[in-house]
Amino acid sequence: MDKASPKSSSDRKALRPLALIVTEDATLAAWHARLQRETLLTAIVRRHLPRALADRVRVAETDSGTLTLAVAAGAVAAVIRQRTPDLLNGLRREGWDFTELRLRVQVGVAGRGQDKPLPAERPRFDSAPLRRLAC
Structure with a gap:
């Protein structure tokens, strides 16, 4: 039997x-800076x-004066497209x-809406006493 030895202090x-580690590695540091x-x-x-729209939007990319937003649905994209001048000015x-x-448009990319509630389960009961009464 081979027992694993406890880690030494070294x-x-x-x-x-x-x-x-993230700050020392150039690639990871760049990814971390982009994420922030x-x-x-x-x-x-x-x-x-x-x-109502804010939870369905996230920044996907920024590149030389172009802001790319990922949205959860085409309808959200249409409304944001109408608000583009106000958004850019802000x-x-x-x-x-x-x-x-x-x-x-990337379905499921941003915050999900509330899940549909599950239907309540019917209580289970023993039907034998009812059958005896029916006879």
């Missing part, structure tokens, strides 16, 4: 926090939209200079 010293930027922009975009007021807004 093994514990070799462990590094994930945050440190998109999360911040998503919050800003949602502030400029009605609550972003400009907050210091984000985007000249173009693109929309990408």
Whole structure:
């Protein structure tokens, strides 16, 4: 039988926090910076939209003056398309200079609506006494 030996103190010293690893690796650091930027922009975009739409939108990409939003449905995209000038002006007021807004429909991408409630189960009971009475 081979028992695993407990980790020595030198093994514990070799462990590094994930945050440190992410900041030291250039690729991971770039991905992390992009995630933070998109999360911040998503919050800003949602502030400029009605609550019913805000939960169904997230920033998918930012590239040289173009903001790409991922939306949960075509109807949401249509409403946001109508609000594009107001949204771009609102972003400009907050210091984000985007000249173009693109929309990408990705079903299930943003916050899901409330799930349909399950029907209540009928209580189960023993029908034998009723059958005896029926006879």
